[in-house]
Amino acid sequence: MKGHPGSGKSTLATAIAKSLKCPLIDKDHFRDSTHEVQQALLLAQTPRAAAAKLLNDLSYEAMWRVASTQLGLGLRVVVDSPLSRRAHLDRLLDMSGGRVMVVECRPGDEAEWRRRLESRGRTEWHKPSTWREMEELLEAYGGCWDYDVADVPSLVFDTTAPVQIADLASRVVELVG
Known part of the structure; x- marks a missing residue:
């Protein structure tokens, strides 16, 4: 999965994993579990941005290890992450x-x-819940998320279009076979 917070990525990932009856590995589950560590780092005077980067990197590393284990068992997996950097895609390819x-x-x-993002409110402490927070996140990405995936089979869905998630999941399942 690839996309920004609030784009419908997790909803679609869940539908695809259910349809394929395969593990769903969500980077946010790992990041959610680091809240107490981040609080301790902040109490220890670690700059907020440094603590967030460290724990986000740790969350990705844990996610990669779980995905690698499942793939090693011969299972298909759905990896739910922003896939915001080409290096993340390259890691999955490897x-x-x-x-x-x-x-x-x-x-x-x-x-x-924007309406969807703001209507869900603050569901997780590390995700943007306002449009201003989303704009700040996109600014911090510096455009790195908009890379070419032409060498990898891909589907791009407009998740604000009037279409059912089940229909999108069915298209993915058909292509995966």
Whole structure:
């Protein structure tokens, strides 16, 4: 999965994993578990940005290890992460022997995306819950998330279009076979 917070990525990832009856590995589950560590780092005077980067990197590393184990068992997996850097995709390609399909959630209607993001409120302490926080996140990415995946099979869905998640999941399942 590839896409920004609030883009429908986790909802679609869950539907795909259910349809394929395979493990769903969500980077946010790992990041959620680091809250107390981040608080301790902040109490120890670690700069907020440094603590966040360290724990985000740790969350990705844990996610990669779990995904690698499942792939090593011969299972298909759905990896739910922003996939915001090409290096993340390259890591998946390496661990899977090149057998990756990118499913990107790219909201076409910014107003609807914003409405969805802000209507969910603060569900997780490390995710943006306001449009201003989203803009700050995108600014921090510096455009690195908009890389070419032409060498990898991919689907891009406008997740603000009037279509059912089940229909999108069915398209993915058909292509995966």
